[in-house]
Amino acid sequence: MSPHADPLLHRRVWWKEATFYQIYPASFKDSNGDGWGDIPGILEKIPYIASLGVDVVWLSPMFDSPQVDMGYDISNYEDVYAPYGTVEHVENLIEACHANDMKLILDLVVNHTSDQHVWFKKSRSSKDDPKRDWYFWRPARYDEHGNRMPPTNWRSYFAGGTWTWDEHTQEYYLHLYDKSQPDLNWENEECRRAIYDSAMRFWLDRGIDGFRVDTVNKYSKHVDFPDAPITDPTNVVQPAAQFWCNGPRIHDFIKEMNADVLSKYKTYDGLPVVTVGELSLTPDPEGVLHFVSAREKELDMVFQFDITHLGQGPPGCGDKYDFAEWKLPEMKRIVEKWQTFVEGTDGWTTVFNENHDNGRSVSRFASDAPEWREKSAKMLALCFAAQTGTWFLYQGQEIGMINAPKEWGVEEYKDVESQNHWKEAVQLVGEGTDPTRKERILHGLQLMARDHSRLPMQWNSSENGGFSTGKPWMRAHDLYTEINAEAQEKDTGSVLAFYKRLLRLRQDHKDVLVYGSFELLDPENVSTFVYRKHYQEKTALVAVNFTTAPQPLPPTEDMKLLISSNSKTMPNSLQPYEGRICINY
Incomplete structure (x- = not known):
């Protein structure tokens, strides 16, 4: 393309x-x-x-x-x-x-939901409750010594397991997050x-x-x-x-x-x-x-x-x-x-x-x-x-x-x-x-x-x-x-x-900044992030310095400086932690 x-x-x-x-x-x-x-x-x-x-x-x-x-x-x-x-x-x-x-x-x-939601309260109230199947309930497994084990060995997002034992109905319920956040059963x-x-x-x-x-x-x-x-x-x-x-x-x-x-x-x-x-x-x-x-x-x-x-x-x-x-x-x-x-x-x-x-x-x-x-x-x-x-x-x-x-x-x-x-x-x-x-x-x-x-x-x-x-x-x-x-x-x-300036500029130049195609330059450079944006005949060059030392500025001939994050720019170099957008029309 x-x-x-x-x-x-x-x-x-x-x-x-x-x-x-x-x-x-x-x-x-x-x-x-x-x-x-x-x-x-x-x-x-x-x-x-x-x-x-x-x-x-x-x-x-x-x-x-x-x-x-x-x-x-x-x-x-x-x-x-x-x-x-x-x-x-x-x-x-x-x-x-x-x-x-x-x-x-x-x-x-x-x-x-929360385990305090009325849906879950009804779901855990009885194995026969109409909302039982709105959450995931499964019986325990047992190891060779008769010790109770969760239905799976899955790990939760918040550390620990994804199953909590419910003493009342003698089954486990599933929660990918905290035990107070039982998962809804979208199959129902x-x-x-x-x-x-x-x-x-x-x-x-x-x-x-x-x-x-x-x-x-x-x-x-x-x-x-x-x-x-x-x-x-x-x-x-x-x-x-x-x-x-x-x-x-x-x-x-x-x-x-x-x-x-x-x-x-x-x-x-x-x-x-x-x-x-x-x-x-x-x-x-x-x-x-x-x-x-x-x-x-x-x-x-x-x-x-x-x-x-x-x-x-x-x-x-x-x-x-x-x-x-x-x-x-x-x-x-x-x-x-x-x-x-x-x-x-x-x-x-x-x-x-x-x-x-x-x-x-x-x-x-x-x-x-x-x-x-x-x-x-x-x-x-x-x-x-x-x-x-x-x-x-x-x-x-x-x-x-x-x-x-x-x-x-x-x-x-x-x-x-x-x-x-x-x-x-x-x-x-x-x-x-x-x-x-x-x-x-x-x-x-x-x-x-x-x-x-x-x-x-x-x-x-x-x-x-x-x-x-x-x-x-x-x-x-x-x-x-x-x-x-x-x-x-x-x-x-x-x-x-x-x-606030950036938000205005992004709207003023939305053709190239919001919709433009992206071209990465110098991908292995560990100090600067430089890319071009293209929209029809319009091009924007974005150059950003991620270090505390000045870095070379890519060639910007025939381009106008649209904005710099530093009020005092240098002709051929980016100041520490400076970013610039240059554009041609």
Whole structure:
């Protein structure tokens, strides 16, 4: 295919050109001093969000929940967790977003519920209950000594096994995540219909504009439940994603969800509602394309997590937080793979480097040292803003928020996944099976834990960064007086001001930046990331320096400097952590 071709020109739709802004409600803005962010707090900040220039707000789970997994354990799809507010507050938020020319999408968490959901309470009440088959229940196995064993040896995402024994009905239930998050049985049609009504239509009828679809490729399991091969001899549970990810009926289920529900709704301004799926453990572009091909009528786009997994072990494995050093060519290959896989197809891709499940990108991919953190934040913003696809930002990314200080003790890490991996490390060290595991896992958590992205949003230099007048549910970053939105709104050279410029430029040049084809240059260079974007006769050159030393600038003859992340550019070299976009017309 010619690099100047535009296979997507005739399939332009609103969500391809949109920028999404993710809000994690617990940590965004507390309006009443109870230490939890809430919907009224978000409503207070609608003018700020709109001022960024984003098009869609993605609100992470605010549904009723025991909060074992920060709202991804839902006990009632049709209600709101009381500290966040009410259904009426969400309706007000929908109206406020629409009044400011922004759309609102919610999380759709339907691989599992909380064990406090009425569906599961009925399911576990009796083997004869009509909802028993809405979840996965299996009898125990027994070893040669008569000891009770789970139905399989599968390892959970959150460490430990995937089966929990229920004393009342004398069977095990399946949970890929925490034991408080039993998996729904999508094989049961009545269960699927209830999901569509309660988790989807209830909110679509109230005017939301689509969904971010959680764990979208895990609904279909291999229900014969085979044991996983032993790949970790030190552990009784084994990675088993091949048996519960991209299962035999996954595409049937998503097609049905689309046909029966999503296709029947429009956004507030009459456009198709949007879906973006969380698609883990799908490394083959052909496999991903099956989910996002327009002709398949499944999902509009998905998150593919190779970027945010840099340095991690595979999800669901014991070594997720056992950090492995990586080099810039690895990042380039990942970007190239997911920038080019949709070319010549009817699929679409996403661009992001932060979300609620990962450490902050400045700390992970560049430098959060005082002298470099602002430059690093701008450089990363530019590097990703010029990539093809729909751009997703995460709260605080626009002001360059960074990871928690390394001096913080592990007790400051509140996330269930962090806690479980740390407990496992302590146990293995105590048993003598892995004597250095604690120090390795602590290092990995300091870089990559989900907790870093969940620190309270830093609004100003007042106590707790202006997030709350009470004690926050999670400690505010020590540097909130130096890194906060209020100070940056007054500074035309701030990270915040730079993000706003990038958002405008991305729209002004969306033909080449949003839709252009991608060409990687100098792939093995360990210091700079350079690529071209092509759209018909238009070309943009993006050059980014990932080091603290000046680096040679590729030739840019006959090109105009569109933007640099450094206010003082040099003719033939990139400054430390500088990024530039040059363009010809």
